[in-house]
Amino acid sequence: MTHHPHLPTTESAVAAVRAVAAEYRRAMTVTEDIGADRTSRRSSAPRFSVTDPDGSLPHEAFVELDGTPAVDVRLFPDGDAAITVDGVEFQDLPRDCVPPFLTAVYGGLAFVKGRFFPPGYQLCVPLPGDETYKELVPGVSLTPWLSGRVR
Template sequence: MSYPEPAGSAEAALATVREIAAEFGRTVVTADGAGPDVSAELSGSPAVTLVLYADGQAAVTVETVHFDLDPGEVGPFLRAVYDGTAYVHAVTKWWQFLLPLTAAGYWLVVPMPGERAYKELVPRMILTPWLTARLRTPPGKQDPQ
């Protein structure tokens, strides 16, 4: 699958979103806005909403976790969310829990092409069933079989 390079405009990014949504059996509902920004919501689980701004930025929310992206990254980002490569990483080192609102808790990690990843904090109060299903135990911490 190829993506428009670059998907700098909101229209090009929205076309990519519609293509990926169709591939994964989702529908895209766009909000009728009175401005140049485009808002869209994708059906199904996980809950995904996105806003494509006229200034060339995009905001994607996955199960209440917010990410700021370039419009050209929206396609690979959604693909990682829907194909199962996105995961939740739990902090397991005791000293990290002493750092308020920095490293403690859970992180939603969305791997991108080129060994990059987007990573955002997931507060424990909003660990949804979809996020819980993607929880990974760090290497060396697996339960004994």
């Protein structure tokens, strides 16, 4: 199993996403929210405060990558992430799996599985070390990128 460097901060996670984007020649836009008053979910911070109880400054980033498929990554201060691939949302991912996840998507490893009953498609993203993330494709129609990955 390949060892992924631990991404302790939002900055290091953004840098790791930037490296994957460069490898696959994708332009990216980063929007950063720094401070508990700016980030979207801070259960631990008291209302109207900028720092967490431990005095640290929480940092959240939203990364959009161009090209097909449409990909965006939201990095949360708690060390987790959400990735949306062509409208399919993967929630509560460990931040460490973001680079291998993007590499799987851009490297052509991601695939779509269809089922007749119950009807629906799943986007499957295999990661090194026998881990596969699966998420239901919303709606009934697939984007051109998704339909090109049906197995």
